[in-house]
Amino acid sequence: MIYPRLGVNIDHVATLRQQRGEFYPEVDRAAEVSLATGADQITIHLREDRRHIQDRDVSAVYEVCHKFNKPLNLEIGCHDEMINIAIAHNPQWICLVPEKREERTTEGGLDVMDPKNYEKVKKTCDRLKEKIPQTKISLFVEADAEVLQRCLTIKADAVEIHTGEYAKDFLQKKDLSFHLKQYRDGSKMIKARGWGYHAGHGLTFESLVPLLEEAEFEEYNVGHWIISESVFIGLGHVVKEMATLIKKYPLKGSP
Ligand code: PXP
Numbered sequence: 463m464i465y466p467r468l469g470v471n472i473d474h475v476a477t478l479r480q481q482r483g484e485f486y487p488e489v490d491r492a493a494e495v496s497l498a499t500g501a502d503q504i505t506i507h508l509r510e511d512r513r514h515i516q517d518r519d520v521s522a523v524y525e526v527c528h529k530f531n532k533p534l535n536l537e538i539g540c541h542d543e544m545i546n547i548a549i550a551h552n553p554q555w556i557c558l559v560p561e562k563r564e565e566r567t568t569e570g571g572l573d574v575m576d577p578k579n580y581e582k583v584k585k586t587c588d589r590l591k592e593k594i595p596q597t598k599i600s601l602f603v604e605a606d607a608e609v610l611q612r613c614l615t616i617k618a619d620a621v622e623i624h625t626g627e628y629a630k631d632f633l634q635k636k637d638l639s640f641h642l643k644q645y646r647d648g649s650k651m652i653k654a655r656g657w658g659y660h661a662g663h664g665l666t667f668e669s670l671v672p673l674l675e676e677a678e679f680e681e682y683n684v685g686h687w688i689i690s691e692s693v694f695i696g697l698g699h700v701v702k703e704m705a706t707l708i709k710k711y712p713l714k715g716s717p
Pocket of ligand 1 (some may be wrong): 632
């Protein structure tokens with residue numbers, strides 16, 4: 463059986479640390495605990511404003527991932543500085559995200575329908591593929607047919623679907639059928655080209671379940687909820703529970 467992968471986003475361990483300017487809680491320790499308790503990958507977002515993850519965290523987390531033989535998924539915006547850092551670290555995955563200074567968290571996917579943005583994303587992927595060809599790239603986007611079609615013209619390996627709106631609707635007990643249909647349609651289009659189909663943003667233990675039942679996404683990146691719940695039951699327990707949940711739902715077509 464093949465199951466979806468769980469990427470644990472530990473940005474908010476750094477948020478807590480930066481709040482006080484102390485050395486704790488340690489981000490590399492969070493990576494270690496997550497990988498020891500069932501995470502398949504560690505995700506960190508090095509933002510231009512360095513509000514949580516710092517440059518030194520990238521090497522520290524990379525080392526931990528290397529020790530566990532698990533991938534590091536580095537999220538970056540398409541800025542030269544970030545691209546150079548990513549090239550220097552050579553992570554297994556890079557997820558390209560839009561980044562606005564004033565936003566609280568990543569708001570929506572990359573706007574690849576805008577010609578200027580499209581060129582920026584395309585050029586970033588070309589450069590990454592030239593410099594670190596073994597690194598896989600995912601594009602964080604909305605599950606819109608036109609957007610996905612456009613992504614497929616870029617040199618990347620996967621899309622990560624922005625599940626923020628779905629997650630909000632789930633919490634407000636709204637009808638989810640529109641989102642789920644979009645995700646199913648997107649899956650066909652993306653997988654037909656052999657690309658990876660990932661999901662992330664705003665997900666919780668409970669809002670993960672309808673997506674797991676659909677069995678379309680091969681990877682989930684979950685951060686804020688995991689770190690929040692850790693306050694009550696501890697990071698290792700939260701990761702273990704989520705990893706155990708995911709292992710109940712094999713992927714569609716899995717042998
Ligand atoms: N995936 C991407 C591309 C993101 O930017 C984020 C937030 O940094 C996440 C997943 C995780 O979102 P959340 O913290 O809401 O679980």
